[in-house]
Amino acid sequence: MTTSQQELLPATRRALLHRIAVAQSEGRAPSLVAAVVRDGRTVWHGSRTSVDGHAPGEKVQYRIGSITKTFTAVLVMRLRDEGLLDLGDPLEKHLPGTGAGEATIAELLAHTGGLAAESPAPWWERTPGSLRPELADVLGEHPLRHPVGRRFHYSNPGYTLLGALVEEVRRAPWEDVLRSEVLEPLGLERTSVRPQAPYAGGWAVHPWADALLPEPVEDLGKMEPAGQLWSTTGDLARFAVFLARGDDRVLSEESVREMRTPAAPAEDADLAAGASYGLGMQLQRKDGRFLVGHSGSLPGFLANVTLSVEDEVAAVVLANCTSGPAVSLVAADLVGIVAEAEPRIPEPWRPLPEVDRAVLELAGAWYWGTAGFLLRLTADGGVSLEPLSGAGRRSRLRSNGDGTWTGLDGYYAGEILKAVRRPDGSVSHLDLGSFVFTRQPCEEGAPVPGGVDPEGWGGLR
Template sequence: MTSLLPSTQRALFRRLAVEQRQNRIPSLVAGLVRDGEVLWFGGRGAVEGAEPTADTQYRIGSITKTFVGVLVLRLRDEGKLRLTDTLDEHLPGTAVGDRSIARLLTHTTGMSAEPQGPWWERTPGGSPQDLLASIDESALRPPPQHGFHYSNTGFGVLGELVSRLRGRSWFAAAEQEILRPLGMDRTSFGPQAPHAKGFAVHPWADVLLPEPAEDHGAMSPAGQLWSTVDDMLRWARFVDGDTGEVLHPDTVAEMRAPGAVDDGDVWRAGYGLGLQLVRDNGRRLAGHTGSMPGFLATVMTDPAQSTGAVFMANSTSGVSGGLITDLLNILDEHEPRIPQPWTPSAVSPELLELTGQWYWGPTPYVLRVLPEGLLDLVPWQGRGRASRFRPNSDGTWTGMDGYYSGELLRIGRDADGVPSHLDLSTFIFTRTPYDPAAPVPGGVQEWRSGE
């Protein structure tokens, strides 16, 4: 574990201790990771009479959904399904059969939040066949059906989709395809010692009520798993892009892209492909919260800062929503990131001649080469469409982010092979405003004053 200053460790531990005492949490654990290195772990309270450790298991609830999302994206990347496929193409017979797999992943099917029957989180689960049969017209909610409506039921369906296409249970697939490759040996379907027991805390007295922990059967993809701080910090690194070849980092970035917004006056929360998204004081966080009777958990990562935070608790309620961001804020305040020293880079003459000023019509842009060999096209005054581009084997470049994400950049050259213009998704960028020597659609007339 990378060491932090004693003052930082004390500030982090105090925040954890205040949370545990003021909100009366039987036990609470948390951890931080930065640049792939575990920075800090803290535990407070007691599990079986001892202070919890980074290896103490807690139930992680809906964080389970992130593993199901990864399994679905693996199937997509292997060509076994498309996100635009309707559910009927793989699991026919439900009232949402005309909705796409992508809409299931982003909670935009209009499906009910919970399955029919008794409170599923406190009862043993039924079979996938019974779950699918229960998704009739009564499982649909009022329009707009394309809007965000969180659905545990939908992830029960996605778990069965994975099972059908893999020929084994969704958890067996997760074990083989995710947990073992990432070394997450303490993430399991059921509790494994040492583990915390789940409790509800009486609202008006300091007494505990044991909560049930059932096998939820067909609904297990929505919230079954148990894990530890150590494993969840590894999962934070995965969401950040350290994927260990389980998924391509570009696919994880796709999962982090907003697919639905939990609407409000300000866009603060949303959902990607199996990942929750949060905006907080300039941060764009991705991960998931989790709650089951007796347990609360959250894992969030800030990909821009390559930083992540985790907490886990054995209480049905009580942990404040700001704990994760408070821990990240304390880290930033006490030990802000120190940038790496600038050093010159090796840049080929072919790339160097592309750099400098280009014009989109009359608007000046600047193209520069980034240290990792990417191109960065930004407006001269910093406002407007900006994107980075990665090279392709045929001499073209593909946009990585911003307005031109996924779009193709071609380098136009004159008879002498000198770069003369950029053709970016039909837009022509020239070395001077509306260069008449470049193939600007509509032609170029002379500049003049007045009418």
């Protein structure tokens, strides 16, 4: 007897409940709610304590803070995909006069634009956005803290600029663009700029006593694109599926994969923790698993979305306290619990319906000098290149439809692979970004740059 792939085993469900129960108790959160997604749908929801006397369900809103940045990044990527801008464009090209226009759009997305982490005083998260009516009020007189493009420095004002960029290009408010281009197409009906009942109130928990203090709820004004949104475990679970698979109504799978690709140099502490940043997404390697997503916090709230694309598992964790439970760690643990207790069952192997013989003859062993590599045909019509043994450069390559392939990842990402043929049509060698791969190690007669000694292999001369 087999268990439905959409159900979790009782032991797995108990382990998930135990993890959030420990997090809520030790983190002293007034409430904590979580969800787990597998294979594109929510398979578990859990909560501890209550909101307004009831256990919070999948439709209770919590403030999600900087997870808002990922939504803003999706809007910017849409503009890129429509050809309205290029990620390499300096901000000044589309939004002149900010004083930070030297930074490119990609650098702002990846927090390498050199901007300050926060806006000038007063503390923007705890004061009305009306105190900062203009971009100049958000950036201050000296917006840069570092040379542009030189280091990762997380910047809330940077995402304010990206929100303003969206408004400038779309000629509409950020909130309206977000609703029509992302929230409505993805069916995120319980995600909004302002709270909609039922929603959790935000609390501060006294560090040395089990006492609560209500936290202020402020509209962030110009800072909205950096952290304004409210959402639910139900909506964020659907958003996690989108971040894993894409949705052509919003953003293609290729573009969300680009968002999940490291784009910023990691700081020393981040390197030690296996953390980096993509385009609007936080990346980390934990327990051998590559995790992507984003965390968020505002006074009274903590939030995290984490997904493992390889395992097809995602987790959402929300809490209504200013500090306490480490929600990013909890979400990563929830993903790990499911992925390890119930590993993903691969699709059954099936032979290709048809094979291009010209491509088939390329399969097998090739040599870059003396280093052996294996070229395989993949089910999607592409190829993969990997070392015959041990560590080394490996990459998946997408067919370009003209007998060439483009690298998708690793050292050869973006590089072109082509088979070079002799006048009689037989394959001479492979050219991959100018590197020559031959059928034999240092093959005699092959066009290897620098040549091959005509005496061939032998002992020390």
